[in-house]
Amino acid sequence: xxxxxxxxxxxxxxxxxxxxxxxxxxxxxxxxxxxxxxxxxxxxxxxxxxxxxxxxxxxxxxxxxxxxxxxxx
Numbered sequence: 001x002x003x004x005x006x007x008x009x010x011x012x013x014x015x016x017x018x019x020x021x022x023x024x025x026x027x028x029x030x031x032x033x034x035x036x037x038x039x040x041x042x043x044x045x046x047x048x049x050x051x052x053x054x055x056x057x058x059x060x061x062x063x064x065x066x067x068x069x070x071x072x073x
Contacts, residue, residue, distance in 0.1 A: 037044035
């Protein structure tokens with residue numbers, strides 16, 4: 001008797017794997033920040049502030065790129 005090959009029932013297994021890895025990364029970062037906040041709140045606050053500044057800067061870059069693309073098209 002020959003064994004059946006194992007096949008995935010997921011429609012997009014690579015996308016599911018990517019989503020899982022992103023979720024694990026997010027949970028790990030959140031746990032690290034939480035522990036940091038417990039023991040060194042000043043550093044954690046500075047880290048959050050720098051993260052927000054980075055996100056806002058990235059949003060500005062994306063907004064200007066979309067604006068430029070709209071003017072070109």
